[in-house]
Amino acid sequence: MDNFYIFDKMEKVFIISGLITFLFCLVKFLEMKFIDKKWKPLKETVRDSIIVFVCSLVGSVICFHVNGSVNEFLNIVTETKTFNSAATQIFTDDPGF
Secondary structure (H helix, E strand, C coil): CHHHHHHHHHHHHHHHHHHHHHHHHHHHHHHHHHHCCCCHHHHHHHHHHHHHHHHHHHHHHHHHHHHHHHHHHCCCCCCCCCCCCCCCCCCCCCCCC
16 A cells, blocks of 8 residues: 555656656747747757756655655644644543443
């Protein structure tokens, strides 16, 4: 069961990284077409896109990995009381003693 959870996270990481890279390429091509009005070599654009993909992949993995830790840290800093209903037992019947 845990393996599916890991694959689910990795799928999200690759989707996020792919979207970021796609947007980067789109903006880069629009910049070359309308702002610079000069086309750069495709080799440079592909290299920059690979760098963006790897950086966004690493950043997404770190973000998903420490997400719980950051939430716990911020709860401590802001003194937010978290309520965990799974661990809390509520007795609504007469006591058994």
